[in-house]
Amino acid sequence: MSLSNFDAGIGAGRTLAAVFGAPAVAFLVGAALVAFLPVSRELAFAIGTHAMVPLWVGLACALPLVKTGRAAWVLCAAIALPLAASLALRSAL
Secondary structure, eight states: OOGGGOOOSOOHHHHHIIIIIHHHHHHHHHHHHHHHOSSOHHHHHHHHHHHHHHHHHHHHHHGGGSSSHHHHHHHHHHHHHHHHHHHHHHHHO
């Protein structure tokens, strides 16, 4: 069996999405929770911080299971881009 025919079942795109995309998306979700929750700043910070870690772990476990690396990155972008845009618009106002 040559190395060119060997498939470990984990593509580089999916792995990179899990390593780099998952923490970025989790951070954006946490930041959006802090920014948009209609509670006190301290409570919003606590909720955002505590929601970020399980989301990071969940995405890091789920992204390698996606069919392709492109689909994993599209999933990260589908979550991250609207949140980043809303945070950017909020800070601009």
